[in-house]
Amino acid sequence: xxxxxxxxxxxxxxxxTLSLTCSVSGGSISTYKWTWIRQSAGKGLExxxxxxxxxxxxxxxxxKSRVTMxxxxxxxxxxxxxxxxxxxxxxxxxxxxxxxxSRGNYYFDSWGQGALVTVSS
Amino acid sequence: xxxxxxxxxxxxxxxxxxxxxxxxxxxxxxxxxNWYHQKLGKAPELLIYGASNLQSAVPSRxxxxxxxxxxxxxxxxxxxxxxxIYYCQQSSTTPFAFGQGTRLEI
Numbered sequence: 001x002x003x004x005x006x007x008x009x010x011x012x013x014x015x016x017t018l019s020l021t022c023s024v025s026g027g028s029i030s031t032y033k034w035t036w037i038r039q040s041a042g043k044g045l046e047x048x049x050x051x052x053x054x055x056x057x058x059x060x061x062x063x064k065s066r067v068t069m070x071x072x073x074x075x076x077x078x079x080x081x082x083x084x085x086x087x088x089x090x091x092x093x094x095x096x097x098x099x100x101x102s103r104g105n106y107y108f109d110s111w112g113q114g115a116l117v118t119v120s121s
Numbered sequence: 122x123x124x125x126x127x128x129x130x131x132x133x134x135x136x137x138x139x140x141x142x143x144x145x146x147x148x149x150x151x152x153x154x155n156w157y158h159q160k161l162g163k164a165p166e167l168l169i170y171g172a173s174n175l176q177s178a179v180p181s182r183x184x185x186x187x188x189x190x191x192x193x194x195x196x197x198x199x200x201x202x203x204x205x206i207y208y209c210q211q212s213s214t215t216p217f218a219f220g221q222g223t224r225l226e227i
Contacts, residue, residue, distance in 0.1 A: 044219060044220075044222060045165070045208060045210075045222075046219075047215075047216050047217040047218065058215045060215075060216040061122075061216060062216070094164055096164075103171060104153075105170050105171035105174065105212065106153065106212040106217075107155045107170040107176075107210075107212060108155075108157075108165075108167060108210075109167050109176070111164035111165060111166070112164065113163070113164055114164050
């Protein structure tokens, strides 16, 4: 049973960079797409982006200029950096595992518990 | 970008009731539609993928249908643990988008 766990600072100052890491245990990092999703009161659930085993990425265009994702296959963890944060970036950040099945269906079948990040001075 | 709209935004029902939640996409997404259930303070959990496929270990009272732009999630006989918020999500094209959620009170 795969387990995902987010870690990182819970408080970030405006204009600084939000950094989170997701540790994966109990499963392989291969074949899956490692994803960040956030949830705020104002915007509901928002897909931030994903990173593939190859290191390739897809980002949400609304955040693309500020987002960087990376993957450490040796540590079996992946990370999110979101730069130039404002109060609008305050949210619960989830890491999740994205999976394509044999028919091309794509879904998030495992999620971390979520990490609340507040942007405030 | 594809927008997802759910209805109703909230509903109240009783144990044993049959409940239907609808989700509409702003353009055709074939059957690339997933449903999630989120309990208070927890991460969302996958219920249905590919519009109608039940995720492993999800009770059979949950079912999904639809294709193109209109989709439904049905709970055939509500149980107390079904309270929470239900979200649809399109996986046709990036950026993957979620509906705004349907809050179910039992």
